[in-house]
Amino acid sequence: MPRYAYNKSSRAVKQKYFELIRSGVRGAEAARRVGVSMSCGSLWFIDAGSVHIIEKRPVSSRFLSQEDRIEIADGLSAGLPVKLIAERIGKSFQTVYREIARNRKLDGTYQPWYAHNQAHVRRRRPKPRRLDTDPQLRGLVTDKLQQLWSPEQTCRWLRRRYPRHQDWHLSWETVYDGLYRGLLGAGRAADLRTGRKFRHRRGRGRNSFPRMPAMRSIHQRPRHIESRRQAGHWEGDLIVGALSQSAVATLVERKTRFTILVALPDGHKAPQTASALSDALNILPAHLRRTLTWDQGFEMYCHPAIEAKTGTAIYFADPHSPWQRGTNENTNKLLRQYLPKSTNLRQWSQKDLDAIAAELNDRPRKCLNDRTPAQLMVQSRRRKN
Numbered sequence: 001m002p003r004y005a006y007n008k009s010s011r012a013v014k015q016k017y018f019e020l021i022r023s024g025v026r027g028a029e030a031a032r033r034v035g036v037s038m039s040c041g042s043l044w045f046i047d048a049g050s051v052h053i054i055e056k057r058p059v060s061s062r063f064l065s066q067e068d069r070i071e072i073a074d075g076l077s078a079g080l081p082v083k084l085i086a087e088r089i090g091k092s093f094q095t096v097y098r099e100i101a102r103n104r105k106l107d108g109t110y111q112p113w114y115a116h117n118q119a120h121v122r123r124r125r126p127k128p129r130r131l132d133t134d135p136q137l138r139g140l141v142t143d144k145l146q147q148l149w150s151p152e153q154t155c156r157w158l159r160r161r162y163p164r165h166q167d168w169h170l171s172w173e174t175v176y177d178g179l180y181r182g183l184l185g186a187g188r189a190a191d192l193r194t195g196r197k198f199r200h201r202r203g204r205g206r207n208s209f210p211r212m213p214a215m216r217s218i219h220q221r222p223r224h225i226e227s228r229r230q231a232g233h234w235e236g237d238l239i240v241g242a243l244s245q246s247a248v249a250t251l252v253e254r255k256t257r258f259t260i261l262v263a264l265p266d267g268h269k270a271p272q273t274a275s276a277l278s279d280a281l282n283i284l285p286a287h288l289r290r291t292l293t294w295d296q297g298f299e300m301y302c303h304p305a306i307e308a309k310t311g312t313a314i315y316f317a318d319p320h321s322p323w324q325r326g327t328n329e330n331t332n333k334l335l336r337q338y339l340p341k342s343t344n345l346r347q348w349s350q351k352d353l354d355a356i357a358a359e360l361n362d363r364p365r366k367c368l369n370d371r372t373p374a375q376l377m378v379q380s381r382r383r384k385n
Helices: 011-022 027-034 038-047 066-077 082-089 093-103 112-123 135-146 151-161 172-180 223-227 270-282 303-310 322-335 350-361 373-382
Strands: 233-240 247-253 259-263 291-294 313-316
Touching: 011 027, 011 038, 011 066, 027 038, 038 112, 066 082, 066 093, 066 112, 082 093, 093 112, 135 151, 135 172, 151 172, 233 322, 247 270, 247 322, 247 373, 259 270, 259 322, 259 350, 270 303, 291 322, 303 313, 322 350, 350 373
Parallel strands: 233 291, 291 313
Antiparallel strands: 233 247, 247 259
16 A cells, blocks of 8 residues: 555544445545545545445445455454454455455555455446357357267367467356357257256255246236136146155146046156146147146246147246145045055056046035036036136
């Protein structure tokens, strides 16, 4: 730092000055409020590399705050070990080492206000994606992926082939991001060795799956469906077998309580579930496959394909809200008499499941005035309203 009289002010005074600047106060006014001359404040401002940040809300605890950086600078001035400085601010010593290396000035000194400003400039979002803005780079990456190179192999090749072209030194996460966004060719992500079409989220306690595309909430479902006066509105779910290795799809019509069971012999991932449900719904006449309400299970990730094949509008219940699909939940409990938990559900063929559904549909129901779902479904097939 320059060694002039203006630097003899306490850090508290300087901190107050920069807090005023970052709140939008002009330099001359900020200097007057903290009791220094305008030229003194100007020198502080220049020494900090100017101030590009207007802090309108507190910095997240994930990041180092201005106070943390002042503590680091004080510790370095006092000759304290980095590990002790890290303990004082409650961060890992690796974080402090990285902070000093990234945000020190060109002369090697660590100035807390300069460092805070540099960190803000680096963190500003959104940043332009290099694959979006550089068509030549995008073409090189696409060419290697077409040769079935992995993203990591492609990035290593770019570093070897263009060592001086720093802007082309990508991380493979950047390439994966371009793949999953369809930037590097439609459907190209499906050719990855993992077969994934999206980025798995990491972290304990988080949902591992992405939000489903074009998901239509149950709150957008027409209100008249709640009255159960019109047939053709279904609720659905999966009954899962032992170790989640097998499953059966269940469909229950809201008005008649008519049940359809769908075998999933090839597994219950999204493509297989979409194919099986489409076949089951297309057996019904058009006026009996108006809507389907499901929970937010990942097995329905391909729900746009079901809608396209069947013309059935699909709605999704809120997370952890089984009462929004109460008819289906109640039916699944009844079906556990036939399809017990902790069993391999593949042992029941579609013919077996049809027999179970027929038996359930022939039971008289109290909510139907002791009529059976099968009787009401016969009537509904004749009517189109």
